[in-house]
Amino acid sequence: xxxxxxxxxxxxxxxxxxxxxxxAVVVEEASPAAGDVxxxxxxxxxxxxxATAAAFFGHPGRDLRCIGxxxxxxxxxxxxxxDAVFRAAGSTxxxxxxxxxxxxxxxxxxxxxxxxxxxxxxxxREAVTAGADVAVVEVSSHALALCRVAGIPFAAAxxxxxxxxxxxxxxxxxxxxxxxxxxxxxxxxxxxxxxNADDPYGRDLASSLKGRGVxxxxxxxxxxRVTAAAPGADGLSFSxxxxxxxxxxxxxxxxxxxxxxxxxxxxxxxxxxxxxAEAAREGIAAMTAVPGRLETVEVNEDLRVVxxxxxxxxxxxxxxxxxxxxxxxxxxxxxxxxxxxxAAKRPVMxxxxxxxxxxxxxxxxxxxxxxPAAIAREAEAGIVAAGGAAxxxxxxxxxxxxxxxxxLASAEPGAPTVVAILGKGHEEVQKVKGREVPYNDRRAxxxxxxxLALGGQAAAGAExxxxxxx
Numbered sequence: 001x002x003x004x005x006x007x008x009x010x011x012x013x014x015x016x017x018x019x020x021x022x023x024a025v026v027v028e029e030a031s032p033a034a035g036d037v038x039x040x041x042x043x044x045x046x047x048x049x050x051a052t053a054a055a056f057f058g059h060p061g062r063d064l065r066c067i068g069x070x071x072x073x074x075x076x077x078x079x080x081x082x083d084a085v086f087r088a089a090g091s092t093x094x095x096x097x098x099x100x101x102x103x104x105x106x107x108x109x110x111x112x113x114x115x116x117x118x119x120x121x122x123x124x125r126e127a128v129t130a131g132a133d134v135a136v137v138e139v140s141s142h143a144l145a146l147c148r149v150a151g152i153p154f155a156a157a158x159x160x161x162x163x164x165x166x167x168x169x170x171x172x173x174x175x176x177x178x179x180x181x182x183x184x185x186x187x188x189x190x191x192x193x194x195x196n197a198d199d200p201y202g203r204d205l206a207s208s209l210k211g212r213g214v215x216x217x218x219x220x221x222x223x224x225r226v227t228a229a230a231p232g233a234d235g236l237s238f239s240x241x242x243x244x245x246x247x248x249x250x251x252x253x254x255x256x257x258x259x260x261x262x263x264x265x266x267x268x269x270x271x272x273x274x275x276x277a278e279a280a281r282e283g284i285a286a287m288t289a290v291p292g293r294l295e296t297v298e299v300n301e302d303l304r305v306v307x308x309x310x311x312x313x314x315x316x317x318x319x320x321x322x323x324x325x326x327x328x329x330x331x332x333x334x335x336x337x338x339x340x341x342x343a344a345k346r347p348v349m350x351x352x353x354x355x356x357x358x359x360x361x362x363x364x365x366x367x368x369x370x371x372p373a374a375i376a377r378e379a380e381a382g383i384v385a386a387g388g389a390a391x392x393x394x395x396x397x398x399x400x401x402x403x404x405x406x407x408l409a410s411a412e413p414g415a416p417t418v419v420a421i422l423g424k425g426h427e428e429v430q431k432v433k434g435r436e437v438p439y440n441d442r443r444a445x446x447x448x449x450x451x452l453a454l455g456g457q458a459a460a461g462a463e464x465x466x467x468x469x470x
Contacts, residue, residue: 001025001026001045001048001049001052002014002025002026002027002028002031002045003045003046003049004028004045010045011027011028011029011031014027014031014033014034015033015034018033018034018035018037022037023037023038024037024038024039024040025037025038025039025040026039026040026042026045026048026049026052027039027040027041027042027045028041028042028043028044028045029041044147046117046146046147046148047147047150049116049117049118049147050117050147050148050149050150050151051150051151053117053118053120053121053122053151054117054121054151054152056118056121057121057122057124057125058125059151060121060124060125060127060128061121061124061135061151061152061153061154062153063128064094064124064127064128064132064133064134064135065133065134065135065155065156065273066124066134066135066136066137066152066153066154066155067082067134067135067136067137067154067155067156067157067158067269067273068137068139068149068152068154068156068157068158068183069082069136069137069138069139069157069158069160069265070138070139070140070141070144070157070158070159070160070180070183071158071159071160071161071162071180071196072160072161072162072163072312072314072315073160073161073163073258073312073314073315073318074160074161074258074259074261074262074265075097075098075113075138075139075140075160076097076098076099076138076290076293076309077254077259077262077290077293078158078160078262078265078266079095079096079097079136079137079138080095080097080099080287080290081262081263081265081266081283081284081287082136082158082266082269082270083095083102083136084283084284084286084287085266085267085270085275085279085280085282085283085284086134086136086270086275086283087283088279088280088282088283088286089270089275089276089279089280089283090279091132091133091134092104092130092131092132092133092134093132093133093134093135093136094123094124094126094127094130094132094134094135094136095135095136096110096114096115096120096123096135096136096137096138097110097113097136097138098110098112098113098138098309098426099290099291099292099426100291101123103123103126103127103130103132104127104130104131104132106130109428112140112142113138113140113142113143114137114138114139114140114142114143114148114149115148116148117147117148117149117150117151120137120148120149120152121151123135124152137149137152137154139157139183141176141179141180144179144180144182144183145179149183150186153188154183154186154187154191155191155273156187156191156192156193156194156269156272156273157183157184157187157191157192157193157194158194158195158265158269159180159183159184159193159194159195159196159199159201159202159205160196160199160261160262160265161196161198161199161201161202161314162176162177162180162199162201162202163312163313163314163315177201177204177205180201180205181205181208184205184209184211187211187212188211189210189211189212190211190212191211191212192212192213192214192269192272192273193205193206193209193211193212193213193214194214194215194216194265194268194269194272195209195213195214195215195216196215196216196217196261196265197215197216197217197219197221197222198217198218198219198261199217202215202217214268214272216240216261216264216265216267216268217261217264218261223242223243223268224240224241224242224243224264224267224268224271225240225241226238226239226240226260226261226264227239227240227241227247229257229260231255231256231257231260231325233255233326234253235251235252235253235254235255236250236251236252236253236254236255236257236259236260236263237249237250237251238250238260238263238264240264240267240268242268242271242277246277248267248277248280248281249281250263250267250281250284250285251284251285252284252285252287253285253287253288253289254287254288254294255294255322255326256293256294256318256319256322257322257325258318258322263284266280266283266284267280267281267284270283291425291426292307292308292309292424292425292426292427292441292442293308293309293425293426294306294308294319294322294323295307295308295425295426295442297442297445299408299445299449299454299455300454300455302411302413302414302415302416302417303408303411303416303417303418303419303454304327304417304418304419305408305418305419305420305421305445306319306323306326306418306419306420306421307421307424307425307441307442307445308323308420308421308422308425309422309423309424309425309426309427310335310422310423310425311337311338311365311422311423312345312349313345313348313349313352316335316349316352316353316422317352317356319420319422320333320352320353320355320356320357320420320422321356323356323418323420324356326418327416327418328416328418329415329416329417329418330358330359330411330415330416330417330418331356331357331358331359331417331418331419331420332357332358332359332360332361332407332410332411332417332418332419332420333353333356333357333359333360333361333420333422334360334361334363334403334404334407334419334420334421334422335349335353335360335361335362335363335365335379335421335422335423336362336363336364336365336372336375336376336379336400336423337349337365337375337376337378337379337423338365338366338367338368338375338423339365339366339367339368339369339370339372339375340368340369340370341368343378346375346378346379346381346382347378347379347381347382347385348382349379349382350362350378350379350380350381350382350383350385350386351382351383351385351386352382353379353383353394354382354383354386354387354388354393354394355386357420359393359394359395359410360383360388360393360394360395361394361395361396361397361403361406361407362376362379362380362383362394362395362396362397362403363376363396363397363398363399363400363403364376364398364399364400364403364430365400365423365424365430366424366430366431366432367430367431367432367433368431368432368433369433369434372398373398376396376398380394380396400424400430400439400441400444401439401444401447401448404419404421404441404444404445404448405444405447405448405451405452407419407421408445408448408449408452408454409448409452411454421441421444421445424439424440424441425441427439427440427441428440
């Protein structure tokens with residue numbers, strides 16, 4: 001299958017494939033490099049790959065109720081919530097997400113938010129074989145633009161929100177929105193499209209749908225309307241009024257106020273697919289953690305660390321607003337920006353870090369093929385434009401472990417401090433010039449706590465309540 005990628009073109013490797021025994025090649029244009037090997041010429045190799053993968057694995061999506069979840073932020077959390085709700089309702093489930101993949105309770109690592117089509121179809125076939133009847137699939141804009149979920153007959157789809165992200169691929173917000181909206185254009189006429197009507201893009205999507213649109217949010221016109229939302233130290237409490245006029249009181253151990261809408265999305269989708277309000281309530285109450293989403297480490301009585309996957313301006317602002325709300329004293333923000341991605345958001349993220357934080361440490365995220373120092377300078381420009389000065393207000397430490405250690409070491413005994421470490425969340429590697437270097441924020445915290453003898457158990461007290469996102 002010759003696919004045109006972002007860095008290489010599969011058509012350039014046809015001769016290599018033939019030399020290694022390819023019996024046929026699928027191409028977008030015939031090539032003499034194929035020699036006598038049959039060539040199947042298609043208009044779009046990626047779409048052909050998706051169709052071929054679905055057929056190869058026997059169209060497993062037809063034997064499952066597949067639910068696709070897309071949006072900029074909240075996707076992972078909604079997926080985890082839906083998985084918990086359907087399990088509470090008695091289903092055997094499969095989960096494909098940014099954080100991990102799970103088939104009938106068996107976990108395996110996730111490589112991408114949404115894997116390539118053959119991997120997605122293989123996972124769905126495993127789910128069918130294991131007796132699953134529901135599959136919850138996190139769907140990125142990359143997956144939609146690159147046809148990774150083409151051929152999956154989604155029984156429902158969820159739209160969480162849209163904000164500045166991934167413009168390196170899509171070019172502008174209109175194209176980014178169009179990619180997200182394509183998930184809903186492919187739904188069957190009776191498949192519910194669950195849409196956040198509090199989000200302006202959600203309202204645009206709902207107004208343009210030709211199928212069965214179902215809205216959720218806080219507005220009076222929503223099909224599933226959130227009322228009496230009250231975030232607290234132990235989690236969330238709120239009620240949801242459904243289209244039949246019934247109201248269900250819910251609680252969630254998640255702490256982010258934005259998670260009320262994530263819970264509402266899961267509640268609405270489940271109810272529209274026939275799950276009882278009681279099972280939905282039970283599943284939402286049982287879902288305690290999403291790794292790397294407002295994951296909290298109580299280091300000692302004065303020092304708390306929060307690890308979050310926030311890596312876009314909107315997700316960063318929401319995460320920092322929640323951390324600031326919970327903080328009793330000084331807030332130190334550690335963050336970096338990804339390389340080979342939309343550079344326009346870097347100074348915006350720098351400004352946000354200074355706006356919410358009392359001190360900022362700029363570090364490295366996934367630089368990919370870019371110079372980490374150059375990326376940091378662009379984020380630093382936003383801090384300086386907002387009035388920050390080094391070293392009084394911020395510092396640049398490119399080594400992420402050292403940045404975490406510095407932030408924790410800056411906490412003064414007896415002075416309540418929260419250190420928010422943003423961008424990597426649950427991830428286990430940093431991506432540097434084509435290599436994957438082992439790294440995890442949580443373990444970096446544990447190492448720093450041990451080295452600095454800060455007390456407490458870094459491995460205890462993990463609590464979550466956030467997505468992110470893309």
